[in-house]
Amino acid sequence: MSTPPRFDRGHTDDLMSFLATSPSPYHAVANAAERLEKAGFRQVAETDAWDGTYGGKYVLRGGAIVAWYVPEGADPHTPFRVVGAHTDSPNLRVKPLPDSGAHGWRQIAVEVYGGPLLNSWLDRDLGLAGRLSLRDGTTHLVNIDRALLRVPQLAIHLDRSVTSEGLKLDKQRHLQPIWGLGNDVRDGDLIRFLERESGLPEGEVTGWDLMVHSIEPPSYLGRDKELVAGPRMDNLLSVHAGTASLSAVATSGRALSYIPVLAAFDHEENGSQSDTGADGPLLGSVLERSVFARGGSYEDKARAFAGTVCLSSDTGHAVHPNYAERHDPTHHPRAGGGPILKVNVNNRYATDGSGRALFADACDKAGVPFQSFVSNNSMPCGTTIGPITAARHGIKTVDIGVAILSMHSARELCGADDPFLLANALVAFLEG
Template identity: 85%
Template sequence: MSEPHRFDRGHTDDLMTFLAASPTPYHAVANTAERLEKAGFKQVAETDAWDGSSGGKYVLRGGAIIAWYIPESAAAHTPYRIVGAHTDSPNLRVKPLPDAGAHGWRQVAVEIYGGPLMNSWLDRDLGLAGRLTLRDGSTRLVNVDRPLLRVPQLAIHLDRSVSSEGLKLDKQRHLQPVWGLSDTVRDGDLIAFLESESDLAAGEVTGWDLMVHSVEPPAYLGRDKELLAGPRMDNLLSVHAATAALAAVATGGAGLPYIPVLAAFDHEENGSQSDTGADGPLLGSVLERSVFARGGSYEDKARAFAGTVCLSSDTGHAVHPNYAERHDPTHHPRVNGGPILKVNVNNRYATDGSGRAVWAAACEKANVPFQSFVSNNSMPCGTTIGPITAARHGIKTVDIGVAILSMHSARELCGVDDPHLLANAMVAFLEG
């Protein structure tokens, strides 16, 4: 096997480009597919018959993408090495009847998706992006990436208690953005505007999946520019790293002992239960069809799954300098300290001792330091696609990621070195 590309800070520069170009899961998978195409991958349709030929392939479904590379030496029972991630982030999403307003203001009716830090969406210049469905059943991506909307905060003069008692937001009343002035609410205004933005005829759009995003671009931060501030790091940071790692492994893929896979799902932030979520059938269907396309049997599938390992890569919590007491006193992951191994004995993460050994071997091979994360016993622990993947498919799964601050904010913060360290560890893992 040829020596794969080793990522450096140029990877983080590229991450900034990817974040800015991916305001929605639909844009994220389109950009991922474009990058894989440049590495020689080809899209296969779920409605077509698949062949067992070698090379890179991928499936797109909504806001999810599954991509895999089959070495020429692969047998029907060859196990997989999977990196799993998710494409969605907490945000504000447009309701079915989007046109709203009051007291001379034109507004957009939005619903809360996932668990955002709601205050982080206040007083930001917001764009609007997503997927439009047309009368003929086709879809069109749209991205109005300029200041279009704003959720205005109430002036302190009208809420004197905010400084002493904290900001209290009602999800229904306080988070509806404004986007202009009007004495009347005109149904169809927002969609008509998006049709015009997309050079579509009036009335051509019959369905939509739209969400708002901050138009402030990612930026290096700090005296020495050792930090990166930007949107949707949870979890496009992992999607980007996994895409780069899979492309690198495929480029030098002769002699791979495993079939490397990228599985980037939608809807992790609200439970993963959808046809594009980790708790749906997509991954299992793709892996099973890949076995059968290579002439394999149910027995071959069982053998392949038994030898498969998945890295569930998602962001985690770096120790916060202002709230250190919220962290476990002996586990303080630091930014730029390398990716983290996430452990929870109640299976909120899927890592066990044998999984830790797999991860440690990959990091050692890549010469990448790693840290351990465990929650403070007095604090509830979040979860990931890891336990879902392990339980649904019977696949050994290890939860890892990059430590960040401001998770679920409209703008999150990480170290500039951790993204490329994560990508290098993923390369070593996928190589086996």
């Protein structure tokens, strides 16, 4: 362990700001792009011809961003070092016909996205965010970051079985939030409200991708403020760390033998099968076009991909003090213990022994401790973009992340030092 850390608690402070201002994947990629712009990166359009100039570039597509930095002297066959992550989180999303209600309550019709802890959305003050598609073909980001909605829980007096049988929620009937009073529910009420809030002419919005979010801001927690509580850590924590590490590498002035890349995808929480998901063509297309823009051939592309490595960074499970039996008895990742290396021999994670060695070397160079995670054999193992990225592009992939509690809750929890420890490890990895 020789290199002093580049990031400290200031990184965690910035993460909290990033979480608070990124209530949707579209806001997350806009915030990542803004940070990259400050580091000298420039957006390129997928519909334009690309040139082979050096420097930082990025493409945006919906809720996904791919950014890369081409150092001076890079050959067409120079391999890539990729930090992979995802921008989406489980939540409640607005249906195509959003206006509903009954018995004097105005409600919004929502659909469950991904696998959220449903009870965590009850009795919270909720905002509404996402993107509006306009009549002229453009999009407009919207964020109503005030108490607008609420999913009220049934009083215990009306359901005594909760104490003996536990809370049971029907996804269709019990999760529709209220947002006002009145019996006259009219189609278009919500969209007209959002047009007014956004300063748009009435009738300008013709499509929308909207989702609810808790308006409670991230905060330090604990006796010594050694914990952080906040929304969407799965997986904006990794998106933020990847953005910060790529920016640091691009502005360090150090010679690079790899081309560092950030690939943050949408739709991981429901399978990654979309044009902006990890199972789509976006990453492969960007890397291939980068090779060809620098005068490369198919042979150069094959050589570059053969030497490419991806760190798939996603949150994982810290050992839960109240449910320790749910974890593997010999693998207990702890908050504050540094990033985790995820292993699953059935390829739910993409890590193998050589990948472990590569990550261990990066952590050693960064002066960062790391931990190992495997699932309890009696429990099903989750997965990430890692195996998808490895299989789709034929590139070596290693699954890592930060250990958290309350994964898929509206509000999650991690060690306050772990985000910047992860970012320091990512810098060492990207620098090669």
